[in-house]
Structure formats: structure tokens, C-alpha cells
Amino acid sequence: MEEFLLKKLSSVLSLLLMLAVLAAPLQPAVAAKAQTEILVSAAASLKDSLNEIEKVFEKEHPNINLTFNYGSSGTLQKQIEQGAPSDLFFSAGKKQMDxxxxxxxxxxxxxxxxxxxxxxxxxxxxxTFTTVRELNDKSIKKIAIGQPESVPAGQYAKETLITRKVWDQLQSKLVYAKDVRQVLTYVETGNVDAGFVYKTDALTSKKVKIAIKIIPGVHTPIVYPAGIVKESKHSVEANAFFTFLQSKEASSVFKKYGFKLP
Structure with a gap:
């Protein structure tokens, strides 16, 4: 009797084990490793290049999910100063980073x-234009620039117009934008006659054309510094992206969009 019960129990256990094995494929094999979200505060002029770099980086780092907060460098600076969440800051101006x-x-x-x-x-x-002084012409009604206080491209435009001694004369024509991409939109839609943007922004649109290339000597050098926010809770992952931004892969994308390397 005892032997019969042992055999019966063994058969039941074997059946349960077989059912467990058959059911196993219906369960998730291994829980996917949780992704770490990295919030990157980046200048609006970087949008196209960073959106492409994001795909390459995340393919190589499947455990990291990049999220971008685009805007004017000055606005992003203020957000970080006020404690808004951010892991990395990529500015279009040295002043904001400093x-x-x-x-x-x-x-x-x-x-x-x-x-x-x-x-x-x-x-x-x-x-057609040969100099920014020609913006004084009566046929030019509106000129778009970024807010010089918060938009680096606006700061560079202001410096250019001051150097060329037309800043004061053009005050009534100036239309201020929240960031460089808004300047681009104003020109694309014909709401202004001209605007100041980065070369990289101009190259993204078929609705505008470059009228004048501004020589570097009339404004502060245009640099794009990146840095890790000290209060980041994901400094390791943020540093991984910071390092990737300096890689050959990222550099090739930046050059494709018209940026220059230091």
C-alpha cells in the first residue's frame, strides 16, 4: 500500500512538473532591465542633430532613455538655477554655461x-545684400533676432549690428523671438524680411536662403559647451552621454548638420 502511494505521488509530481514546463513559455522569460531616463537641456539649434544622435546612442546603450528639453540657452540656464530636473546642459553660448x-x-x-x-x-x-548696413533700407520693414538676454544667437546678432553701427537705427524694425528656431519660422513664413540664425539652422530649411555670412570677428566666438548638472541623480548615465557627444560617431552627425568641431 505504501509503495502504491509513493508511486501515485511520484506520478502526480511528474505531471505537475511537466505542466510547469509547458506553461513556462507563457511567462516573461526575464524581466527587461529598467531603463534610466536622462533629461538633456539643449539649445534649440541642436534639435535636428541631437534627434539623430539619440537613435545611435540608445542603440548602443539600451538601458538609457534620452529625453530632450529644447529651448533658448538662457531659459534653460534659469530652469537649472531654479532647480528644474536636468542631467546634462548643452548650451549654444559660453555665458550661460559659465x-x-x-x-x-x-x-x-x-x-x-x-x-x-x-x-x-x-x-x-x-x-540681395552685401552688408548688414543695408537693413537700414526703407524696403526692409521687419528683422527677427532672438532675445539678446536669453538667446545666444540674438546676443551675437546684437553684437554684429553694434559693431556695424546700425543697432540703434534698426530698433523699430526688430522682432524678438524666444529662440533661434522661432526666428527661422518668422523668416520661413514671410512674417519678417530677414533674420539672424546659425548656419546650421539655415541649412535645415528650404524655405530660407543665406543672404550674408557674418564674419566671426564682429561678435563673440560661437561655442557650444556641454556639462553635467551637479544635482543629477544619474551622473553615471549622464557622463556616458557626455562622453558620447565627443565621439567620432557623434562628431560625424554634427558635421553633417553644418557644425564645426573646436
Missing amino acids: ALVKQGLISNSKTILNNELVMIVPSDSKR
């Missing part, structure tokens, strides 16, 4: 890129 470094809010920073300032007009514009 301010955060001075306050001890950035733990590591380095210049990643250079850019050029250009004056653009709608692609169907018949007007």
Missing part, C-alpha cells in the same frame, strides 16, 4: 562644437 559653473551647478563642462552666424531671407526674396 554662469552655472560659477554657481557650482555644473560638475563638468567642455566645449563640444562651434557654429557660424548668418543672415537669412525668405527663399523667394528678390533682395
